[in-house]
Amino acid sequence: MTVQESSYRVDALIAEDIDAYLALHQNKSLLRFITCGSVDDGKSTLIGRLLYDSKMIFEDQLASLEADSRRVGTQGANIDFALLVDGLAAEREQGITIDVAYRFFATEKRKFIVADTPGHEQYTRNMVTGASTADAAVILIDARKGVLTQTRRHSYLAHLLGIRHLILAVNKMDLVAYDQGVFDDIVADYRAFADSIGIGDFTAIPISGLAGDNIAAPSDHTDWYAGRTLMETLETLEVATAVESDRPFRMPVQWVNRPDLDFRGFSGLIASGTIAPGDDVRILPSGRTTRVKRIVTMDGDLDRAGAGQSVTITLADEIDCSRGDVIAAADDPPQAADQFEATLVWMASEELLPGRGYWLKLGTQTVSATVQQPKYAIDVNTLAELSQKTLGLNDIGVAEVYTDRDVVFEPYDTNRELGGFILIDKVTNATVAAGMLHFALRRSQNVHWQALEVTREAHAGQKHQRARVLWFTGFSGSGKSTIANMVEKRLFALGRHSFLLDGDNIRHGLNKDLGFTEQDRIENIRRVGEVAKLMTDAGLIVLTAFISPFQAERRMVRSMLPEGDFVEIFVDTPLQVAEARDVKGLYRKARAGELKNFTGIDSPYEAPETPEIHIDTTKESPEDAAERIVKAILDDWSPTL
Template sequence: VDGLAAEREQGITIDVAYRFFSTEKRKFIVADTPGHEQYTRNMVTGASTADLAVILIDARKGVLTQTRRHSYLAHLVGIRHVVLAVNKMDLVGYDQQKFDDIVADYRAFAESIGIAAFTAMPISGFRGDNITTPSPNTPWYTGPSLVEHLERVEIDAERDRARPFRLPVQWVNRPDLDFRGFAGLIAGGEVRPGDKVRVLPSGKMSSVARIVSFGGDLDVAVAGQSVTLTLADEIDCSRGDVIAAADAPPQAADQFEATFVWMADEAMLPGRSYWLKLATQTVSATVQAPKYQIAVNTMEKLAAKTFDLNAIGVANLSTDKPIVFEAYGDNRTLGGFVLIDKLTNATVAAGMLHFSLRRSQNVHWQPVDLDREHHAALKNQKAAVLWFTGLSGAGKSTIANLVEKKLARMNRHTFLLDGDNVRHGLNKDLGFTDADRVENIRRVGEVAKLMTDAGLIVITAFISPFKAEREMVRRMMAPGEFLEVHIDTPLADAEARDVKGLYAKARAGQLANFTGIDSPYEAPDDPEIRIDTTGMTAEEAADAIVERLIP
């Protein structure tokens, strides 16, 4: 099944290869996945949609580290059916004792990681023993052949039909004024016209009027079918909502514990904002510092500050609004998710939700009578954030200070948040690693948002080297409220100023993670205001910024 030239040349599997075959009883899709540790993300991708895993063991070698890794990953992604195929039995003379020893060894490991049951069979891929029919070479084996077992095993889709009804809404189908239906793939249970349902996260109740399919109306629809439901009542329901059984609805929460499989070359940065896609829901999410990383070869739990490529670990996750979910072990569709980089749109991780954190159920928004518009009106101004970004020594603090003084003379209510000052208090515990820089900006962004809620014009002077975090803060604010101000100074000019002597220390190797020297700076592509300090004074720059803010 190897399809890539590199796979055939090296005799290894690199990427997932899908092959199709059928028997008189079933159709099958085989996902051939790589087994090497460096291709963990490829294996998880292939296994994530599988109903059954075939774990191949060389009868001459027995249970290896690779066997343990494969089994752990299969269990991790929720594969309930495992076949232990002890291959190359012809090379050990079809020795029953050899087979029994391997099975006993594997059973001890399987039980330790939570695999409740597996089916073991002796096979020879080269000679075809016990592949399609029982082999006369193993009279001591009385179980089914591999194909016979595949034809009989109960797949997850059959189990899902016994669960409570779930339909993530993919599309609101409204071809004309007389029809409004909600289309999606049923992720659990079954539904009939007249069934009481609840739309989540709103919690509104209704009942199913019709089940519409391509072939006409249905009397019943089950897990795995794509259908359109019409409801008896005109209630609000849109893409991302979940229509569920009224008497057994799933939860909605915004904080979770989850297992992550990191798939990006760039390491995970705690506090960075990613897109989270779960079923048809897409929300903004941040990952907290890992609780631990799992060494897939030994199953040890290791301390970790981040997740690198192919790492598997557990961390808490928070979303900007509640999402409807179930534990991955109960429902793959509503428990499995991917994280997407907001700038590149690349998938950086796959994950599995364990449970919601109790605090997410107990913390609610408290309504207040005086809103942000009221506070701004009292000050006779519009709240805004002037977000200064640029290299160290570019002139951010100097120009920001001048801007605040000019606005004060215009009777504007302002507050200046300076990077150095904030690190003396609120962010005193943070260093200058990439992860700490991300958390630094996340905290400052939240403070700036609170200040705009108070109706203030907030001026921030931070290097803020990463585009992703600046965009995260932008999304916190109301449209048009965030103005990115790039103090654009060439590195050579900033280094020549070196008022604080930091560049000299960085060049001498006495200061690590210094932006522009050994830590990157991602300049804005299209800021609202760009200040070229090589062509104007600080006073002129401040005047230009104030004029842009208050024409």
């Protein structure tokens, strides 16, 4: 046999071994779980021990681990298993976990994905990330310290996020001489807390992550404990897909699969239930019904598919269905609404701004949403409901959420896929909160759009004009109201039907209840935007003169109107020039501390990046600016007659 032939044979044997390995693990169930608890409770050490005992460490990794253990000062023949997980340099230097570390391992009975989550309170948002997809939580308690604040916090979050199985791992039993009394006292303390937050059942195990007691094999040191080891417990827990398969069919549509003109399917991950060709389904939120024609996969058509499978479904009828829609059991569909009560876990350093528009992403649905002032925040240590006007980093609160259109959903405790969502800042695109929907507000089910026969276009056509909003923005004293007033006078002289909404005038009536905090400014602009929209529905040209300092709120008003009907006019005046005018004496009061939250002094102004019209008042008179605005609008006029 030649060297080349020998090499081919070795390659074939390796390939055969790989195929055998994949076949061995292909049909095993997968359990996702997290480890959590307070700082230095031994989470990373426990995961390292699980990897080691399940023989998921290669020889070169083991050699590197032993070398690293000696380098960081581990004594004797012991291995520092935490080094397998604490991959960040900052973590190794501090001896703590500050990020979510995911690891895969498998035993003869099951596959696992474990998330090692941070113990520090300031990294609670990382713990929420790891818990969002977990079936189980291993909550570690240092036997020397007992139940701590972070134990309660993480237990509350795990319960809140719908984790079905909680395992209380009382760690470092070797440091308390494996004393049963210590273990029993900790379990009793934890049970009292668990009962208070609605955790009905949990499994308590005495362990030592470092020594391996009751991890993969029963410990000789705890002959008083007759329960299963941690590994046995994890191997026998019921996984989420088994539970979801018993529920009604739900599949959020990820994308419309249209490779050619002859095939049109709808692809997605089945969130719950099972489906088969011939089953009746309902498309939401439209409510249209049809039947399943085929269930298509890369490996061929299926006779039946269930929760956890990614498939493409073809329908018997040509029906409108797109990304974000939900295909559901026809006789048991989920709800659709645009107002909800929800629990929020705030994950950003910038506080929640009630009334500000955020992107809400739920499954494959993305909509614009606003959050109202929280009903209350929750103190996870005492479970007290605290009165707060907003939410800060790591705060947990309950609030009402409004979306700009119907969202297909189910309560989070029924369906995590259709009940869990995230909020995204529209400016930075950063995730600012995770949320769990409770229920639709009753008023959202009782209030419906009334179809009107005289349309917006008809109202504008009667006036021989195009309805628009001319939105003037700039510092106080920039000349917004002066220029807007001149523009309206010119439009009036030309026979146009218009109305000017001035910031000061609105605050004498509609918005007299609002102050000048950031939250009140947002609500001020939201109300004005809604009024301006109603006026354009009547066919009017609406002019508004407001400081409107935040891009997000100007963008919110723009989104209320048809494309092209929001004209942003930036009256650009340097702050020092506006302050020098100070015709109302507001800057003087703000500088003296008599007027709080004044734009340009102690509250920011976010200048428009790409306004439709830019007026530089240092180079252009109000008269010339007004003339240019009217000309620009008239040149672009497209009346509907």
